[in-house]
Amino acid sequence: MKRVKPYYRKKRAYLFVDGYNILNSWSIFEREREEDFENARKKLMDILVDYAHYTGQAVILVFDGYKVKKNPGEEFHYKGIQVVFTKAMQTADHYIEQELTLIGRHRNVRVATSDSMEQQMILSRGGKRISARELEVEVAHAKEGLVRRKRQLKSESKVNAWEEETLESLKDLKDRLDPH
Secondary structure (H helix, E strand, O other): OOOOOOOOOOOOEEEEEEHHHHHHHOHHHHHHHHHOHHHHHHHHHHHHHHHHHHHOOEEEEEEOOOOOOOOOOEEEEEOOEEEEEOOOOOOHHHHHHHHHHHHOOOOEEEEEOOOHHHHHHHHHOOOEEEOHHHHHHHHHHHHHHHHHHHHHHHHHHHHHHHHHHHHHHHHHHHHHHOOO
């Protein structure tokens, strides 16, 4: 697989997520980890899609593929986030290190992992680290914000619908009072 390096914009905020680290840290994935790991990955992807849309950050979700022999790796976009399965003999940590080197120190970059060695590397390359637990809290707050926004939009649409009904009633009344 030929890899095309993405263009990283200076004013954009980026969040790299060590996928398996998050899956193994968050309790909401406990059942999926035991029953269907593919479903757990998909659930994490969907959670991060909502998070990315709410925060406006570019999310790059990275899964290790290094243990799969002859794995060429894979990168694709999923509903607005970038998903990466690293190639054989490459860990998610190594992929993220390479990307941080490519991005440079002049961009707003965070990496979500609870791996302490990886956190030290992130700091040395100019990134900011966020633990799996901190990301879980941020995602929960974003979800609450989405729910509030949805309620607000629903409420506004009811008001608009009521206003249109009122306008129609007033027009009917006007037509009955002034038939000309």
